[in-house]
Amino acid sequence: MIVISGLTRKIPEGKTILDHVNTRLEPGTFIAVVGSSGSGKSALLKALALKEVWSSGEYRVDGKDLMEAGFFAKMRYRRQIAYLEQKPLLFEKKSALKNVLIGAAEQTPIWRRLTGMVRSDDHMGAMDMLEHVGLMERAQQPVEKMSGGERQRIAIARSLVHGARLVLADEPVSGLDPHSAEEMMRTLKKLCHEKETTIVAALHRVELAEKFADEIWGMQDGRLIVNIKGRRLTAAEKLRLT
DSSP: EEEEEEEEOOOTTTTTEEEEEEEEEEEEEEEEEEEESSHHHHHHHHHHHHHHOEEEEEEEEETTGGGGSHHHHHHHHTTTTTEEOOOOOTTTTSSSHHHHOOTTTTTSSSHHHHOEEEEEEEEHHHHHHHHHHOOGGHHHHHHHGHHHHHHHHHHHHHHHHTTTEEEEEESSSTTOOOOHHHHHHHHHHHHHHHTTTTEEEEEEOOOHHHOOSEEEEEEEEEEEEEESSOOOOOOHHHHTTO
């Protein structure tokens, strides 16, 4: 259980990017964050990933406030977080399987990323995860030949193989055609429920959030103004978020 209380972030110029955000994240829940451009969706994901410094607030994980924890405690927790950008940073010349095995910078030691060395007993888990995301047949093909949607699937598989407890995906369907976008959303929801991983995805398409998410968070001017479960947005709620 992750509980966020009073999350606030101000930039040096004095502008408030995130304004007293309060929410909680349950294990195995697929959360969609919606809102207009500049509403704070990406800023929220980066704050949850501890990629940016909070001005104030509490970040409680299983009852312990991470903001009061030391440097090494935060580092350990970062290894349980996967932050997926619109264009995942992958090893272009290496295969999909190798990318999944090596892992992301936050999850694996630098020597392992530079050398590409992996344990032989890791292969089965990586292949299983590639099968989950529908890429087992392309496991040995280099990433440079993959489409945008396939790259996102590789990044998702990589994060879960390396023990991600929280996956934060910033516009994971951006640039995908409608069919590929829906397939990506189905994959995220399936993995979320099967692996008991919490997934938070920032989306610009409200209809995808309504169709696939367990919860919908609506952002406006850095504030969380909508937080609903198990239903579509009302017309009034949609109007507030545009």
